[in-house]
Amino acid sequence: MGMTFAEKLLSKKADLSHVKPGDVVIVEPDRVLSHDNAAAIIRLFKSIGVEKVWAPEKVVIVLDHAVPAPTDKHANNHKEIREFVAEQGIQYFYDVNSDGGVCHQVFCEEGFALPSHLILGSDSHTCTYGAFGVFATGIGRSEMAGVWALGQIWLRVPESIKIEVVGEFPKGVYAKDLILRIIGDLGADGADYKSVEFTGGAIRNMSISERMTLCNMVIEMGAKNGFIEPDAKTISYLQSIAKGRFEIIKPDEDASYEKVLTYELSELEPLVAKPHNVDNVSPVKDVAGLKIDQALIGTCTNGRLDDLEIAASILGGKKIAKGVRLIVIPASWRVYREALRRGIVETLVEAGAVIAPPGCGPCMGNHLGILAPGEVCISTANRNFKGRMGNPDSEIYLASPATVAASALKGVITDPREVL
Amino acid sequence: MIIKGRVWKYGDDINTDVIFPGKYTYTVLEPSEMAKHALEDLDPSFAKEARPGDIIVAGKNFGCGSSREQAATCLKALGIGAVVAKSFARIFYRNAINQGLLVIQCPELFEFVVNGEEIKIDVDKGEIHTLGGKVFRFSPLPEFVRRIIDDGGLIPHLRKRFKER
Structure with missing residues (x-):
């Protein structure tokens, strides 16, 4: 029996020949992302009793939730992060300046979202990077502090849902309408704990930006991660910016899915x-x-x-x-x-x-x-x-x-x- | 471990924004302060009237939305004994464990309890007893998860681990 993307990637990261949904694996992320909540994570991290983060070059921090600081409390948060970043030698820090922006956008533009990578973020919309063939999922603050200390996390291997998208968008209909249609159909818990793979000709035709819109919102139906198979567009986007090596991990053709759905774009309307x-x-x-x-x-x-x-x-x-x-x-x-x-x-x-x-x-x-x-x-x-x-x-x-x-x-x- | 408390019953898809509003995420920093805002945009009476040991009973997908851990922290700081739901959103579920907040998936219970009723949870036996004498069973948490909860959350758990090294 073949493996889905999530099964294949997690088995590789856990150094196992095969995993199945429900298995719990211990894995090391390739990169981790935090934003303004890094300040809270720093306080938790320090309370664990560890001096240094496990791999400073794997930690990315982007200030975005309240920039420039609207209150003294926000300003103090940012200050704590700046001091920690300097002290720990964290080079990938995006401060309040004209290199920054929303963490997920900056993370992708800076070439951190690389196919076959396992990425954890202390933000629920970390799933956005699935648009590049990444296994990316959100975690909470304590958990991120634990990852900074240990370089490890436990993850349950998710069941997978495959969504095939065909046809062409009618006038006035966009990727946002498609993902709203899917969430409306599956419900807020329709993909709870699951990996959602988007496939089909219409996905191939979509720009990187449209793919990011789709994967960004899989959490709104409870998904653990989203996935789109990397192609020539992905490689060309990453060519000059990739910060690290990557390979392409694809699901096997005989992988087993909990559900397979098909959407025809021509049937959609603005939602x-x-x-x-x-x-x-x-x-x-x-x-x-x-x-x-x-x-x-x-x-x-x-x-x-x-x-x-x-x-x-x-x-x-x-x-x-x-x-x-x-x-x-x-x-x-x-x-x-x-x-x-x-x-x-x-x-x-x-x-x-x-x-x-x-x-x-x-x-x-x-x-x-x-x-x-x-x-x-x-x-x-x-x-x-x-x-x-x-x-x-x-x-x-x-x-x-x-x-x-x-x-x-x-x-x-x-x-x-x-x-x- | 036995938990006894009054039921606060809520519906499906209770999201992290109504459990702990986003506008407080960078201004309310102490758990005791977070507790004052618990469920603020869903039920303003909750934070004022909930007593230690009280139990939230909810429908499906409890804790959907943001990764904000304060959604679990505020309930824990208020002294909530457990959240029993038909199902949980995954990030909240992990956050709850990491905050030492007991989360129990038991889809059957919901229909058989009313708001304010006192129920009893026997964590070791995996049983929930209602006032009317009904007993509902739930799968015990995996051993490594139970250890995190017993240590009071992930941070105290890790502190212990690093001390032992």
């Missing part, structure tokens, strides 16, 4: 996830006309160049509706610079957008666009839980950048096909 759960998915047309107060384009899900470009193509030469705040946060400074060069930033600003510095911004309620009671926000982020953007009496709708831009233009939730 939203309605408050307050990501699996509460409806066609945009069912909520069209609902008044919005704020629109957010950014985050690790949809803050890349192609996302900003789609928004600019909808908003170019126009003005957003009166009474709507459009906040645009490029996912990284690299994205920001390129958007400046191409005139995308100017187009968005002329349309009325406020551009915020790359980082997570208001996505989990830290700063730069917190909602007031009773307000409605449409966002390209990945979560719409109650209180997520800082106020439990507000409502968040999740959608593609095109739907968010179209909605900002009209002041009400709008099907992007009306304005494209």
